[in-house]
Amino acid sequence: MPLPERPLFDPSDDDANVPGLPVRFGISGLVMAGMILLAAVLVSVGWWGARQVLLDMAERSAEDAGRIMTERSRRIIDPAVATLRQLAFDPITQATGLDDRLARIAAFSVDMVANPLVSAVYVGYPNGDFLLVRSLRGAEQRDFFTAPANAAFLVQSILRDGAGAQHGQYRFYDGELKLLSRRDEPGYRFDPRTRPWYATADRSLVPAISAPYVFFTTRQIGISLSQRARNSDAVVAIDMTLDDLAASLGNLRLTPHSELALVDEQRKVIAYSDMARVLEQDGESFRFRSLDELDVPSLSQLSERARTGESSALYSVDGREWLGLSLPFNVIDGHALKLLIAAPGDELLGQLDRNRKTMVLVALLLVLAFLPLGWWAGRAIGRSMERLALQAGRMSRFDFRTQRRGRSTLREVNMLTDMVDHVSLTVEAFLDISAILSTETHVEEMLQQVLEKFVQATRCDGGAVYLWQREQRVMQRAAAYGQQCGLADTMPYDEQGSTTDAARDTEDGRLRVELDLRGRNGSLEGVLVLMHAHDSAHEDPRFLAFARRLSGMLAVAIETRQLIAAQKALLESLIRLMADAIDAKSPYTGGHCERVPHLAIMLVESLAQERAGPYADFTLNEDERYAFQLAALLHDCGKVTSPEHIVDKATKLEVIHNRIHEVRMRFEVLWRDAELELLRDLHISLPPEQAEHLRARLEARRHQLREDFAFVAQCNVGGEAMSDEAIARLRQIATQTWQRHFDDSLGLADEESRRLQAARAGEPDMTLPHTEQLLADRPEHKVAWDDEHRPAVERGDPRNVLGFDMQLPQYRQNMGELHNLTVRRGTLTEEDRFAINNHIVQTLVMLKRLPWPESLKSVPDTAANHHEKMDGTGYPRRLRASELPVQDRVMALADVFEALTAADRPYKPAKTLSESLRIMARMCREQHLDTELFRYFLRSGLWRTYADELLRPAQRDEVDTVAIEALLDDRPQTA
Secondary structure: OOOOOOOOOOOOOOHOOOOOOOOOHHHHHHHHHHHHHHHHHHHHHHHHHHHHHHHHHHHHHHHHHHHHHHHHHHHHHHHHHHHHHHHOOOOOHHOOOOOHOOOOOOHHHHHHOOOOOOEEEEEEOOOOOOEEHHHHHHHHHHHHHHHOOOOOOEEEEEEEOOOEEEEEEEEEEOOOOOOEEEEEEOOOOOOOHHHHHHHHHHOOOOOOOOOOOOOOOOOOOEEEEEEEEOOOOOOEEEEEEHHHHHHHHOOOOOOOOOEEEEEEEEEEEEOOHHHOEEEEEEOOEEEEEEEEEHOOOOHHHHHHHHHHHOOOOEEEEOOOOEEEEEEEEEEOOOOEEEEEEEHHHHHHOOHHHHHHHHHHHHHHHHHHHHHHHHHHHHHHHHHHHHHHHHHHHHHHHOOOOOOOOOOOOHHHHHHHHHHHHHHHHHHHHHHHHHHHHOOOOOOHHHHHHHHHHHHOOOOEEEEEEEEEOOOOOHHEEEEEEEEOOOOEEEEEOOOOOOOOOOOEEEOOOOEEEEEEOOOOOEEEEEEEEEEEEOOHHOOOOOOOOHHHHHHHHHHHHHHHHHHHHHHHHHHHHHHHHHHHHHHOOOOOOOOOHHHHHHHHHHHHHHHHOOOOOOOOOOOOOOOHHHHHHHHOOOOHHHHOOHHHHHHHHOOOOOOOOOHHHHHHHHHHHHHHHHHHHHHHHHOOOOOHHHHHHHHHHHHHHHHHHHHHHHHHHHHOOOOOOOOHHHHHHHHHHOOOOEOOOOOOEEEEHHHHHHHHHHOOOOOOOOOOOOOEEEEOOOOHHHHOOOOOOOOOOOOOOOOOOOOOOOOOOOOOEOOOOHHHHHOOOOOOOHHHHHHHHHHHHHHHHHHHOOOHHHHOOOOOHHHOOOOOOEEOOOOOOOOOOOOOOOHHHHHHHHHHHHHHOOOOOOOOOOOOOOHHHHHHHHHHHHHOHHHHHHHHHHHHOOHHHHHHHHHHHOOOOOOOOHHHHHOOOOOOOOO
């Protein structure tokens, strides 16, 4: 399965690269947006509601205006109708002369005065005569008719003569109906019988209302109410001008710029506030303009909507909103008129718009006032969420530490915080447990620390760990933490070797759970006991499963620690076995591998406790102590490869010897005895003087041989340094010869035989008897190096990978008698000394081959550096003081002190404390030992502690430490 190109969450991502807003801004923004939205909704709903109320009120006002207009028109028309019905019975309808007719104008003037909208009352006669009484209201009408200034009424009359000619006349009266003037009007002529009002009334006996039309005389728009007289064929009519109706329309405006118009079915404008725009002259006549021609878009669009059945509508004209109503105007029977009312929305809703701005301002002020509250709420919630996000971020970056933080006012946030903290604490506890398991080496400490973390991670009240003691068949408590009600030091175990994992009640009301701790192979390691309260979390079976799985870590850790402890004990046992084997190999050095570690560990522990002086900074942890202990035990492990005859070489001539040479010498003695017996028999027959001379010479020879042998034997011991004179005498003694009568190549081992043959190769065959020197360095005494036995210790040797720097002797072994006897000090030749020193080479080689863990990497060097010197002349690597840590110097000092005071060495007597310390002081002055360390050793009195434990009483003499310290060079040799 291919891996995703990018993980779902990368812990290395910068927070700035994570999409989304911070929670504090998000919550604050939501709170503020909510406030703004609420304010906007409230303002919008309030405005919309107020708008609808205003619109409804405007609509109702328009309807009321329409009703008022209708009622007002009816109140005007109905009295006019009543008046018309009365006039239908008036005698004027029967009058045939002008005077009779003029006599009845008072009744007409009274009607006009009572009804201001009645502009004229007139009668049309069947013969074509016509009489009209008109009320002159205002100077404009008087000017129109060229009437006197105080004229109140105008009487217009048309009479026909017998020839049918028409005679028009104007008569002007004041308000008292006094004739002011009279004027003939030849141009005033028309036939009333042709007028619509006459024709309408002629067909009906009830009052008829004409459609609006243009009055003949005044060119005004109006309507006529007409009725046939009851007592004649004359028609009585009343004119009502729509100018008055238009003026009434202007008074009914809803707003200053409202538009009102009265239209008929053909959308012709009958009445409008500006009646001058209504009429259009068509030749000598006039016609009504239509709405479209009136050029009032608001009314035109309203009329179009009214034709579709909409009685009220909101619509827009040129970006301006209008409220329009189309109301029926049922005043003129038989004529379907409509009253159109259009009001601008900005005038209707102007105050509302101003109020809306105020409401918006108030809302904004409230939002601004509550903005800190929203910010505080968002910040308070956001801070908690941000802390949780930071905690989660740290967890994603593998930092599970918890930090102290305040509580939130929100329960869910607190719950989430507690859960995140618990997860962090649990993971942190797991990490701590892992760290403890990987670092703590002591089982008891590890169990105690792990148990504490385990109890905390599982939120228990307490617990304990018991380890299985197989021999006693009992559980022994190894660690305890927290509440431990009823937990004993030991716990019996059932025969099946298994606990039940069941929870049981304790005396204090808690639950106690016992979990088996088993290793990888199922072996029982112990029992984990947990104490917890009665709660749903711990009583959940998943808790028990979780605790059981987690306890497996503890079981494996116990098994691992015990295995490590067992392996450690086994390693120590093997090392001690090797050290004991080395000590047992030579009875003369027995105990050396035990005493040197004892003294070295004693000294290094004392140094580690120093808090002042040159060793104040020297410390040792547990791993370093253990490594030093192993190094001390292994410091001479290379001696397993050292030849015993050299390690135990007490005399110069001591070697691994084939005793056939001694047997051969016995045969040589028997040979001499046989000759001596013959000579003795011959001696008896000699004269006394000659025999006495021979006896004296024999005694002299014997005395010389005794002295020579005693000298040679003394040289063999190696107790004193040999002088040049002693070496010369030894060589003079060696020149004495003797006769060998037996073959010295018989009875030899294969290697010795090959070596003898190689040494005598090229020489003539030896004949017996053979003359030999008393002491000689024969060729077969020299054992050469071969590839198998040649060690890689020289600096230029490519096989030398460990940095050895030693001088290889010419021969692997030189058993020459003079060569060994002429050793100036001690018993060891150069070859022997190299063989002894080679044990430290082998120590380093052997230990370097072992797979030491990191904490024990220093063991090989510490074990192999105790023969190095401060001046760099030691072996095997000629390390200088700067390359030798304190532990190496301690090993060197302990090795020298033990060697000087050892009482079991075959080649020297045991030295006293004072002698040993003086020798060591000299070695410090010669830069062989660390002067500062020896001074500390001298002042600390550790030498006395060691002597009281391990030295013989005769060695524990009085020591003048001041005098010995004075032998030291004041200049410290440490680097």
